Amino acid sequence: MIIEDFEKRIDAFVTSLSENYVVKRTGQKVIHDAVWGSNLYFPWEISLLDSPLLQRLRDIKQTGFAFHTYPTAGHSRYEHTLGVIALVGKIANSLNSKAKKCIIGKTELCALRLSGLLHDVGHSFFSHLTEFFYSRLPEFVVLEKEINKNYERTPKGHEILSFLIVRSKAFAALWNKIIEAYSDVKELRKIVLAEVAGYIISYAQAPEKQFMADIINGPYDVDKLDYLARDAKFCGFSIGYDFERYLTTIIIGNDKKSNKRKLFIPISGINALEQIIINKLMLYGYIYHHQKVRICEMMFRYVIHLIHQDCKNSRTAANVISLLHPCDFLNYTDSDFWNKNTLEQLKPDKARGILTKLVYRDIPKRVLRISWLFIKDFDPDYESGVVKARRHPKKERVSNGLKAFLEIKDNWSMLRELAQEILNEVPDERRRNLTPEDIWIDIPRDPPIKEAKETMIPLDKGGSHYHPLEDFFPIGEWVQGYRNSKWKAHIYTWDIYRKAVKPAAKSVLKRKFDIELSHLADF
């Protein structure tokens, strides 16, 4: 039932963007990219990229609010999509050139590239920032379970929406227009859209085709290869990984137990894999979990929360932005929020006020940092390695306190309660106009570095022996050590309230969670 409901809504969304689109036959094109250089795109890909369904990705920033901290981080999902298509081509060429016979034929290549082209079509404004919100709405949680039941995969929110878009009747109609315009290209008729959609959620119906899904959505897929390079470049970081080594070492292996043909990196390619994992980790520290990026994202998430609550209560579409159902998020792109009309008419007033501050980068300042490193009497004991970095005379009490603190993350009402307690602690004479909504508490999630834990390295060509990457190098421990020291929760407020909020917040954290912070937390 829930899938049918989503399908209906998705179909209406795709129809609205594609029914009037006239496919014009064109030639192949070279597109120049700042990351991957000049790349060739098939004519039908250009026609699809030119459609409004894909053009909307030009107006969705790849890295949410990173541009408020790194001004050049204005790259879009559209640019990323072009990069992903180019990488699919490079990987397919590499796999074919190493094999005795062609592994990825022309039809398969077209299907794979199409899957890469469409893998992010389900993104909504500010990318993962809004995905984080709609994928927690009750309807979406039920949908995720249905998808898991049917496909045994756990895709992210935007991947599920992309999957449903590609499987929709309206998209099939758009694809048929493309096929008609390029009727001489027989491979296009052989493409099965259900397969193309499946790859986006890492699903291949035939076990022998799982490697195709791995290329699009796997531990070291084209998506990751592009965003690692692109996000670093556009945020101004000189970090990278050895893409050439990656290309020359990837192989397709048979796993006898599951009967799957999967994409693997053998021992000779471990260096590239380590670089990819470490790069991802660094980008979390530098960009995605940067304290300024986090506060901007938190403010925007609160704006979305307020709009959603307003829509839920009024049950009308009177607001200039209407966000009730997860599919409603597809109707907007970044500039729908970044314009005069929205800044004048958005409801409720509180949401408009916060959005206005955000647009003009009037953002709260950090008051406190919270992590093991800043807990009083913490002894990092680095000499014996990060594995013992949990030494504290009251270890269990601190651990329980941190656990209780982490439990309120993502829950606006509990975060607001904590803000109220901090406010209550501020002496009357120092409060001025301070309200709980001037105190922002950000508790980030642990970065998901799945690759470090679940990557299996094949030891033989027969597909019987695999060992986890950690058997060769304790990369998981590096990851854990790095994030233990990089993970931080933050408390923010406006500049004028900082001196009043800091001691109050410290006092509440100590009383409520047994978290006693050292002076290092202040900086």
Added chain:
Amino acid sequence: MKVINGDFRGADYMPSTAMKPQDVIRALFANIYDRKNRFKFTHRAIHEIFYALKNKPEYGFLFDEFLFRKNNIYPICDLLDEILSEMQLTGTLSKMNPSLKVKSINFKENTTLEKLLDTLDDEEKERFEQMTGDFVTEINARKL
């Protein structure tokens, strides 16, 4: 009683007193904690064991929120990973020298265990204990 995925999804749409998936894992670990005989597990082992437990109908009420994906060579649950990772962050779990591959419990979280047991009826408590036994049997069989 049904375990609801609270902190990790839909946090604003559930009562704060509801039982959450992380409570099940933390309570299980507290229940089997033994200072002298610390149990150990690898990534593959823990995911395979919980996958098997989830598929037993009698434990469905505890593991409904744990969704497994099967695109790797063993089933993996991202929610379980997130919970274990958070337990490492708070210091409840740590990796053991010298291999750094296996994880072990550092101390017993009595409060979580009590919280879980308080919300279960007698039959559910019995099933929880039974599940704990199955878990220990599986872990021991792997001889890590």
